[in-house]
Amino acid sequence: MARMIGPVCRLCRREGAKLYLKGDRCYASEKCAFDRRPYPPGQHGKGRIKVSEYAKRLREKQKVRRVYGILEAQFRRYFAEAAGRKGVTGENLLQILESRLDNVVYRMGLAVTRADARQLVRHNHIRVNGRRVNIPSYSVRPGSTVALCAKSAEIPRVQKAMEAAKSRDRAPWIEMAPDGRSGVYKAAPARSELEAIQPVEIDEQLVVEFYSR
Numbered sequence: 481m482a483r484m485i486g487p488v489c490r491l492c493r494r495e496g497a498k499l500y501l502k503g504d505r506c507y508a509s510e511k512c513a514f515d516r517r518p519y520p521p522g523q524h525g526k527g528r529i530k531v532s533e534y535a536k537r538l539r540e541k542q543k544v545r546r547v548y549g550i551l552e553a554q555f556r557r558y559f560a561e562a563a564g565r566k567g568v569t570g571e572n573l574l575q576i577l578e579s580r581l582d583n584v585v586y587r588m589g590l591a592v593t594r595a596d597a598r599q600l601v602r603h604n605h606i607r608v609n610g611r612r613v614n615i616p617s618y619s620v621r622p623g624s625t626v627a628l629c630a631k632s633a634e635i636p637r638v639q640k641a642m643e644a645a646k647s648r649d650r651a652p653w654i655e656m657a658p659d660g661r662s663g664v665y666k667a668a669p670a671r672s673e674l675e676a677i678q679p680v681e682i683d684e685q686l687v688v689e690f691y692s693r
Contacts, residue, residue, distance in 0.1 A: 534690075534693075537689050537693075538690060540687055540690070541555075541686070541687045541691075543680070544577075544682055544687055547594075547680055548583060549582075549594050549598065550577070554617070556691070558573060558576050558577065559573055559688075559691050562576055569688050570684030570687065570688045573688075574669075574682070574684055575668040575669065578669050578674070579619050579620050579621075579665070579668060580616065580617055580618070580619065580620070581606065581615065581616055581617070581618040581619075581620055581626070582594055582597045582598040582601050582616035582617075583597070584626050584654065584665055585626065587650075587651040588645075588651075589641060589642055589644070589646075589648070589650065589660065590628055590638060590641055590642065591638070592640070596637065596641070598616040600628075600638070601616045601618075602614055602616060605628060605629050605632035605635075605638075606629070606632075607627045607628075607629060608620065608624055608625070609624055610627075612629075620665045621665070622667045623665070625662060625663070625665075626662065626664075626665060627661060627662035627663075628661045628662065633661055642660050642661075646660075649676065649677040651677060652669075652677075653665070653666050653668070653670075
């Protein structure tokens with residue numbers, strides 16, 4: 481499976497916004513590369529570049545894709561699926577992305593980043609409705625129960641993530657159990673619910689315009 485193995489802080493600098501790809505490090509300004517160098521990487525990063533309308537749409541599409549950690553071909557398929565559904569295409573796209581298993585695990589607070597959540601899924605630490613599922617792109621249906629395996633709760637990285645999640649806003653569309661190890665995906669999130677907890681500002685309409693050109 482293809483994946484990004486380079487320095488992810490360059491992605492934040494390239495998109496001109498914090499994408500929160502490294503968890504707690506992104507909240508510490510003295511360690512965050514974007515806070516220290518808020519301009520695109522490369523020798524021409526500080527230069528003035530006129531941004532066209534096409535470039536704005538492209539950068540927004542790239543930002544959304546990188547926030548959720550998805551490759552271009554798969555992201556395009558998600559857009560085609562969203563366009564075929566009833567309702568607003570941009571909101572449909574975000575709901576599809578939020579229903580991915582790795583994203584649900586991240587929203588539950590079992591991982592500090594979506595990359596960590598993806599690894600938990602791939603390594604068979606997650607159950608959906610009592611069955612092990614190791615496919616990060618698995619689409620979680622409303623009413624499904626997503627749970628962390630009992631022994632997996634002893635992993636230090638998972639314990640750290642669960643502790644950090646206590647001080648942050650939880651996703652209201654996921655009903656967590658008292659022990660914080662499992663939750664029920666109640667329904668696809670509304671756009672207003674995403675705005676309340678999403679640290680990265682997303683303009684999904686620009687993504688729709690990019691693919692509709």
